[in-house]
Amino acid sequence: MKVWERVFIMYTLALLGVHSKPMNITTEELGRRLGLTPQSVSRKLIELENEGLIKRMTMGRYKTIVMTRQGYELLLQLHRALSDLLERRGEGLVLRGRVFTGLGEGRKYLSIEEYRRQFLEKLNMDPYPGTLNIRLDSDSTKMKGVLEIVPGIIIKGFRKNDVEYGGAKAFKATINDSVPCAVLLIDRTHYGREVLEIISNYYLRGKLGLVDGDLVTVRVFYTW
Structure with a gap:
């Protein structure tokens, strides 16, 4: 569910x-x-x-x-998270976690033209072919659940060569309050709720000098 x-x-x-x-x-x-x-x-x-x-x-x-x-307690957590979102809407939702090496699937999917076209049209982004993967702390994992409720930018799934490709919901964001990026909530993913997948025009590991285990802050922006 x-x-x-x-x-x-x-x-x-x-x-x-x-x-x-x-x-x-x-x-x-x-x-x-x-x-x-x-x-x-x-x-x-x-x-x-x-x-x-x-x-x-x-x-x-x-x-x-x-x-x-x-x-x-689940309802109380939602209440606190929504209250925080409404009070600090313009500031974005702040999530924190540590960089880790993923499964490498992002490179494959971000090279598919049907996805790239939507990223360009809807996010004004021609992303580097690969995602930056963040393992969120426990508080941020709970807060991430709120993003499933609020509206986002819909990346539509499609069928190509008899293969079904799933969709995603995207949110514009910044990482470490310096580099623009986007957060993807992917319909079909092998990761758990604690993982945040990020795309950007930049190779973020190189741009920010990141290695596995580094702590980063992601500020996610949303609209109603």
Whole structure:
């Protein structure tokens, strides 16, 4: 389940009062609010329970759902992150982490013309063929989840030579408050949530003299 799906379902459950007391809710009712079938709702509730965010008991058509402390903490983290974003919107979202060597797939994908054309049109960027990979600290990893909720610049996927290429959401950014770049939230990635993938017109390791383990700051800009 994607971060934004998890957050939206937990938010909807909170609107129904699950954050304060156990509630009897049918999958049909929850499905109407979420725009999902009852079967899809059941699967997603199972995922949330497996992640320790809710607990469930089934009684006929109704499911008694209670939000766990871990689930409540997730909503509090979102509240704090959104409050910080709104208060300091013009300053951008600041993420911190350390440089590491990735799998090398960025070079391949950033050389594909269909991607390059979109980067040029939408980001005004003809990126160096390769990504700079940052492993975020724990606080920044949580903050990164907010970027899945706010609008970004959509890089569309496409089909070429019978191969499906996934899309991404991009945000303009700066690294170490000096070099312009863009952050990519890639639909299909082998990395976990703690990894930030960055593109730029420049070879960032050379431009900034970076080696694995160096601490960097990325300031991400967004619009509503």
